[in-house]
Amino acid sequence: MRVTLRVLTILILLAITAFVGPACSKKVPPDPYKEQQRKVLMNKGRLVQDLARPANVHASKIEGVALVRGLRGTGADEPPSTYQQLLLQDLQRDVDQKRTAKSQIASLDTAIVLMETIVPPGARKGDRLDVSIKLQPKSEASSIQNGYVEKGELYQYMAADVIRRGYKLGEVNGYVTLDPDLVEKDSPVAYKQGKIIGGAVVSRSRPIWLELKEDERSAGVAQRLEDVINKRFSYTKAGYAGKKKVAEAKAGAARINLEVPEEYRDNVVRYVNVIGAISFYESDDELNERIDKLARQLLQEETSEFAAIQLEAIGSNNAKVVDAIKRGLESPNDAVRFNSAITSSYFNLRAERQLTAKILAEFARNNSKYRPASLATMGVCMKTSFDVDSELRELLSDDNIETRYGAFRALWTRNPNDYMIQGENMGGQFSYHCLNCGGSPYVHIAQSTRPEIALFNADQIFLQGFVDIEANPRLTIRSDEDDIVVKKYALDDGIDEQRRVGYKLDDVVRAIVEIGGTYPDVVSFLTQAKTKKLIRAEGADGEFAECPLAIDALPGAKAGSFKKVRDVEEIAEREKARDQAEREAQKPSMWSKMNPASWFKSDDKSEAGSEDFSLDEFDEANADVKSESSESEEFSLDETESEL
Numbered sequence: 344m345r346v347t348l349r350v351l352t353i354l355i356l357l358a359i360t361a362f363v364g365p366a367c368s369k370k371v372p373p374d375p376y377k378e379q380q381r382k383v384l385m386n387k388g389r390l391v392q393d394l395a396r397p398a399n400v401h402a403s404k405i406e407g408v409a410l411v412r413g414l415r416g417t418g419a420d421e422p423p424s425t426y427q428q429l430l431l432q433d434l435q436r437d438v439d440q441k442r443t444a445k446s447q448i449a450s451l452d453t454a455i456v457l458m459e460t461i462v463p464p465g466a467r468k469g470d471r472l473d474v475s476i477k478l479q480p481k482s483e484a485s486s487i488q489n490g491y492v493e494k495g496e497l498y499q500y501m502a503a504d505v506i507r508r509g510y511k512l513g514e515v516n517g518y519v520t521l522d523p524d525l526v527e528k529d530s531p532v533a534y535k536q537g538k539i540i541g542g543a544v545v546s547r548s549r550p551i552w553l554e555l556k557e558d559e560r561s562a563g564v565a566q567r568l569e570d571v572i573n574k575r576f577s578y579t580k581a582g583y584a585g586k587k588k589v590a591e592a593k594a595g596a597a598r599i600n601l602e603v604p605e606e607y608r609d610n611v612v613r614y615v616n617v618i619g620a621i622s623f624y625e626s627d628d629e630l631n632e633r634i635d636k637l638a639r640q641l642l643q644e645e646t647s648e649f650a651a652i653q654l655e656a657i658g659s660n661n662a663k664v665v666d667a668i669k670r671g672l673e674s675p676n677d678a679v680r681f682n683s684a685i686t687s688s689y690f691n692l693r694a695e696r697q698l699t700a701k702i703l704a705e706f707a708r709n710n711s712k713y714r715p716a717s718l719a720t721m722g723v724c725m726k727t728s729f730d731v732d733s734e735l736r737e738l739l740s741d742d743n744i745e746t747r748y749g750a751f752r753a754l755w756t757r758n759p760n761d762y763m764i765q766g767e768n769m770g771g772q773f774s775y776h777c778l779n780c781g782g783s784p785y786v787h788i789a790q791s792t793r794p795e796i797a798l799f800n801a802d803q804i805f806l807q808g809f810v811d812i813e814a815n816p817r818l819t820i821r822s823d824e825d826d827i828v829v830k831k832y833a834l835d836d837g838i839d840e841q842r843r844v845g846y847k848l849d850d851v852v853r854a855i856v857e858i859g860g861t862y863p864d865v866v867s868f869l870t871q872a873k874t875k876k877l878i879r880a881e882g883a884d885g886e887f888a889e890c891p892l893a894i895d896a897l898p899g900a901k902a903g904s905f906k907k908v909r910d911v912e913e914i915a916e917r918e919k920a921r922d923q924a925e926r927e928a929q930k931p932s933m934w935s936k937m938n939p940a941s942w943f944k945s946d947d948k949s950e951a952g953s954e955d956f957s958l959d960e961f962d963e964a965n966a967d968v969k970s971e972s973s974e975s976e977e978f979s980l981d982e983t984e985s986e987l
Contacts (some may be wrong), residue, residue, distance in 0.1 A: 350423035365397070371470075388629065391568060392619030395553040395599065400464045400615055403549065405512045407458040409495030410434070410447060411476070411487050411519060415533075415816070418454040426455050426479050433496055440795030454484035458495055458515055460543050464551050465603040465611040472543040473791050474515050477536035486534035489815050489863065491518045493663040497543060510547060517542035520790065520863040523870040523894060538864075541793040551611065553599040553618075567594035571621050575606060575658050605721045606689060613652075616658065618795045619632040620656035638667035644678045647671070651682035662877035672698055681706055681713045688724035704734035707746055707898075714746065715899025739799070740782030744891065748787050750799060751778075752897060766795075769853075772956050773862040777801035777849055784880035786848070786892040788869060794862040796852065798881075804848040804890050807879040814864040820851060829854040848878065 408429045411418070419429060427448060434444035446455035447453055460474045476492070478484055498508040517539040525533035555565060572590035589602040607614035622630070637653050640646035652669070654664050671683025672695060684702040688696050703721050706713040718738075725731050735757075754764050766776035773794035784803040789795035798804055808866035811820040819834045823843070829851060830841040842854035855865055872878050873892040880890035 388618060388625055389623045391553070391572070391621045393554045394559045394564060395568065396624060397551065397615045397619070398554045398598075399549065399551050400611065402464070403462045403499065405460060405462055405497040405499050406515075407495055407497040407515065408479075409456055409458055409476075409492045409515060410445075411454045411456050411490035411492055412452065412492050413498065414454060414484070416451050417484060417488070418451050419485075420449040420451065421455055421479070421482060421484075423456075426457065430455055434811075437494070450740040454490070455479050456480060456487065456492070458492070458497060458543075460497065460513065462512065462545065463611065464549060465608060465614075466545050466549040467608075468545055468548045470545040471541040471793070472513070472545065473541060474517075474539045474543045475536070476519050476539060477532075482535070484535070487519050487537060488521060488534050488867075489518075489861070492516060492542070497546075510869050513543045513546050515539060518861045518863050520794070522864055523612065523788070523790075523866060526867070527870060527874055530749075537863075538790065540790060551601050551615065551930060552593075552604070553601065555599070559806065560595075562592075562596045562598050565592040567597050567623060568592070568958050571623060572599070572618055575621055576618070576657065576801060577622065584969055609719065609723060616652055617656045618754075618894060620653045623733070630657070630661075634661065634663045634667065638663070638670070641667055641671045641683065642674055642676075642679055644676050647676075647679045647682040651686045655686045655689060659692060665692065667692070668692070672702060677706075677713070679712065681710075681717070682833050685720055688720045691725050693727075696728045697724055700725070700728060700730040700734045707738055707749065708741055708743070711898070715751065715897075718746075718749035718753050718898060722756035732757065732761070736780070736833060739763065739780035740776065740875060742782070744785060744787075744893050744896050747780075747782065747785075748797070748893065748896040749801065749898045751776075751787075762851045766797075769856045769862075772856065773865070775852070778782050786869060786873075786878060787896060788866055788892060788894045790895045791897075796865060798849060798852075801849045802847075803881045805850060805879055805881065805887070806846045806851065806872065806877050807887060808875075808877050810872070812868055812875075814855065814860065814868040818858075818864055819853070819858055820855070820868055827851055827854075829858060829860075831858045831860070873920070929930055 349852075380832055401868075408426045410430060413655045426954075430448065431444055434447065435441045440447065447454065454477055456476050458474050458852055460472045460816060462472065466472075474495075474497075476487065478487065492515050496511050497513035497515060498511060500508060519537040520540055521533060525536075553568070555568070569588075569590045569592045573588040576589045577587060577981050588601070589604065591600045592598070593600050601615075601618070603611055603614055622633075625633070634654070634731055636655065637650045637657075640650035641654065657664050659665055668683050668687050668690065672687060673680050674680050674683065680702050684699050684706075687699045688703070692699070700721065703717040706717040721731050721735060731885075733749045733755070739747055739754075741747050741750070751764055753765045759765070763780060764776055764778060764832070766774045769775045773796060776797040778797060778799050778801065780799060782799065784798075784800040784802065787795075787797040787799070806827065810820055812820045814820060818830070819832075820827060820829050825845075826843045827846060827850075828841055828843050830839060833839050840858045842857055844850040844854045851868075852865055855868060869878075869892060876889055878890045878892060879887040
């Protein structure tokens with residue numbers, strides 16, 4: 344009987360457990376902390392680039408319509424157009440110009456122009472950019488020489504059924520500088536297009552960020568990414584005490600916002616590549632094993648670039664990484680020494696500054712392939728190093744013009760007031776530098792970044808021969824007996840103004856500015872003097888020879904950039920699976936498009952994002968449609984006239 348009761352009790356308890364157990368288990372939620380920890384551990388051994396994609400890292404084009412003023416009869420009263428409607432609305436928003444907007448546009452002293460510039464990734468509010476300027480299609484204006492733009496506005500345009508303008512992204516002010524090469528070649532468009540150098544001021548910062556891949560999105564993964572990136576990088580911010588973190592998780596664990604440290608501002612792509620090479624999670628033993636492997640790869644020419652990026656991602660706080668870089672600096676192989684020196688520069692290793700500066704200066708002198716990156720890196724890294732300053736000053740007297748100007752620009756980037764290159768502000772028009780640096784004399788004109796004239800060994804540069812140059816229709820430079828007469832003809836007040844100076848080039852440049860000449864006037868004078876072979880330099884023997892004049896002689900400014908670093912040990916495996924990968928591939932990864940060394944800014948617009956809407960493309964696509972006036976900022980596709 345007792346056995347029967349015991350069996351019956353067990354059966355009842357089992358029945359209750361079977362019935363109640365599942366119901367109770369459903370009410371117990373999983374531990375969120377353990378779930379996040381599980382996801383983090385699943386990604387052990389992976390890199391940041393395996394979990395997230397960089398976003399907003401392409402160049403972006405912004406455009407606008409503006410009125411060029413001060414043309415003195417070379418402008419035009421254009422027929423109604425879409426551009427005119429846009430410009431009229433912009434002018435009428437200004438209370439002081441609202442009533443006169445239409446008469447300003449109709450004046451023969453003004454012309455409607457299209458503006459365009461490229462905003463690089465990571466651009467900050469207040470940054471200055473060059474702006475390309477051209478007359479609208481089939482404009483009746485004959486020239487924009489001597490013109491200036493005031494309060495021009497830049498937007499990113501979008502088009503669907505109507506043209507839409509987003510937020511104002513930039514403001515343009517400054518004088519238009521013509522392209523000296525087009526003027527010299529007597530091109531039919533030479534006086535109808537130009538550039539305002541450093542004329543655009545960025546109105547809104549252009550941030551970059553990481554987007555977590557869809558299957559990796561979780562609070563734990565996002566927090567871990569933020570932590571490992573901030574452990575590697577921090578930066579100094581004005582008005583902020585101490586160091587500021589660069590990474591911040593946002594938008595429901597789907598996005599990591601990134602700030603760009605100062606030394607990477609001109610090389611955002613390298614910064615993004617280094618972040619992509621940061622380890623998400625690994626043990627100390629695994630890290631040491633990886634460093635040993637990377638140290639071996641750094642000493643091999645084929646893998647040195649990849650290894651340098653990976654070691655840079657680990658950081659200089661690791662003694663084994665520093666030792667690996669030191670061995671690379673002593674390598675007899677150029678590629679190994681170069682890649683090690685670049686990473687050493689970003690590490691700012693105090694004990695290795697002298698050797699690093701010496702290696703980069705050596706490449707700047709003797710290696711055209713590594714010259715651009717070497718000079719650019721010396722400009723932005725190790726800013727407290729006297730060794731770098733000393734090497735750059737010596738490069739100012741090098742035989743190669745690109746090396747000399749690259750060193751000048753690097754010194755200016757480090758410290759605009761450096762005693763070797765310190766310049767003057769010439770009437771708010773341009774920066775003027777008369778250098779006494781040794782080497783042969785030469786003249787340099789900047790057509791990008793900022794208005795700038797540099798005379799290398801100015802005391803040895805003169806004009807020789809009969810001078811008769813028209814910098815603009817109302818400003819001339821002519822020989823008169825033993826002097827040069829710089830004359831500005833009467834405009835509104837009926838009074839001419841002139842200066843009489845000697846044949847020294849420095850004196851003539853200063854005279855042009857003193858009587859009201861602009862930077863474009865000085866550029867026009869110098870390029871015409873070059874064409875007529877009037878600029879001569881005095882040698883050590885007292886003999887005179889033609890003095891070279893260079894325009895934008897930055898090394899590598901028009902050269903192709905470096906390829907993305909790749910782990911060569913994986914190349915064979917990738918090649919075997921190439922056909923299959925091509926079939927399965929979706930869109931190309933943004934990481935694969937990254938270039939780890941965008942060293943000097945290029946004027947080549949071909950790298951800009953092709954998806955941006957262009958005002959030119961709009962008019963070409965709608966050339967046969969009539970325009971109508973509108974009071975809003977939205978313009979229908981039916982509003983473009985046939986002559987455009």
